[in-house]
Amino acid sequence: MGSWFSNLFNLWGRDGKEHKLIIVGLDNAGKTTILYQYLLNDVVVTSPTIGSNVEEIQFKNLKFLMWDVGGQESLRSSWSTYYNAVEAVLLVIDSTDRERLTLIKEELYTMLAHDDLKSARLLVLANKQDLKGAMSAAEISKQFNLTSIKDHSWHIQACCALTGEGLYEGMEWLTDEMTRKH
Ligand SMILES: Nc1nc2c(ncn2[C@@H]2O[C@H](COP(=O)(O)OP(=O)(O)OP(=O)(O)O)[C@@H](O)[C@H]2O)c(=O)[nH]1
Ligand SMILES: [Mg+2]
Numbered sequence: 001m002g003s004w005f006s007n008l009f010n011l012w013g014r015d016g017k018e019h020k021l022i023i024v025g026l027d028n029a030g031k032t033t034i035l036y037q038y039l040l041n042d043v044v045v046t047s048p049t050i051g052s053n054v055e056e057i058q059f060k061n062l063k064f065l066m067w068d069v070g071g072q073e074s075l076r077s078s079w080s081t082y083y084n085a086v087e088a089v090l091l092v093i094d095s096t097d098r099e100r101l102t103l104i105k106e107e108l109y110t111m112l113a114h115d116d117l118k119s120a121r122l123l124v125l126a127n128k129q130d131l132k133g134a135m136s137a138a139e140i141s142k143q144f145n146l147t148s149i150k151d152h153s154w155h156i157q158a159c160c161a162l163t164g165e166g167l168y169e170g171m172e173w174l175t176d177e178m179t180r181k182h
Contacts (some may be wrong), residue, residue, distance in 0.1 A: 018056070018065045019178065020085050024111070025092035026104050027071040030127040033161040034092060035068040038171070043162055048072060052082070060175045066090075076107065083116035088123060088174055095126045095134035095158075105144050112152055121177050122154040123170050130160045153177055 023031045027048060036044040039055045049070035057064045067082050069075065091108060093101075111117055124146070126137040137158040141147070146154055155173045159166030 016063075018063050019087045020065050021067070021088045021090060021174075022079075022082050022086050023066060023068040023090045023092060024079055024107075025071050026094070026097070026100055026107075027073075029071060029092040029094045029097075030125075030161040031068050031071060031090075031092045034090070034125065034127065034159075034167060035066055037161055037164050037167055038066065041164065050075070059171050062175050062178065079111070080114060080116070083111075083114055086117060086120050087178065088121045089117065090170075091122065091124045092127050093124065093140060095128050095136075095140065096131045098135065101135075101140070101143055108144065112149065118151075120152065121174060122149070122152050123174050124154065124156040125166070125170055126156060126158045127161055129158045129166070130162060 023035060025031050032046040032049050032053060033043060035053055035055060036042065036046075038057050038059075049068060050072075051070060053068045055066050055068075057066050069079055069082055089111065091104075093104060112122070124137075124140065124144070126135065126140050128134055135143075137156045141156045146156060155170070155177075157166050157170035157173065159170060161167070
């Protein structure tokens with residue numbers, strides 16, 4: 001193909017490639033709010049996701065296809081149908097939801113053991129930091145035993161989807177990670 005054509009592609013995405021990413025987490029964690037903060041830099045009114053939302057998001061020369069999947073109990077078994085070709089998992093935690101931390105920890109380790117996610121990076125977003133009683137990223141990291149994860153590159157980032165705080169930093173880690181290894 002002519003060079004003008006590939007230049008055009010480079011304007012869109014660094015290599016013209018679309019990087020598939022999934023946003024998972026329990027219901028009410030803030031996944032859909034985060035997806036639309038990334039897309040619109042704004043807060044949208046959400047209702048519980050049935051199925052999924054997907055948006056194309058450009059971040060620092062990389063083009064992402066972000067899939068946001070519903071987190072309700074009955075929908076969790078279908079998460080694995082989205083795993084094919086996923087390069088990164090964004091795990092969103094409601095940092096005030098202490099009761100269900102063990103539950104999402106189990107979901108996390110089940111996900112990491114899945115064949116399709118062998119080389120996926122993991123970004124944990126400790127969301128709802130604006131709320132009183134929110135666990136810190138360090139606390140969640142400890143509860144999740146993140147330092148024991150040696151076969152995936154991972155990072156945990158505190159954030160607030162309503163203000164957007166921390167969301168940029170999380171994606172910055174991810175894009176650095178992805179460009180460093182390719
Ligand atoms: N205070 C506060 N509320 C938030 C934050 N992020 C999301 N929310 C609220 O949490 C509720 C659930 O947000 P959603 O984005 O719909 O949650 P979800 O993870 O997509 O939920 P499912 O689609 O059911 O899996 C909404 O009322 C959001 O406005 C945050 O950082 N702080
Ligand atoms: Mg949702």
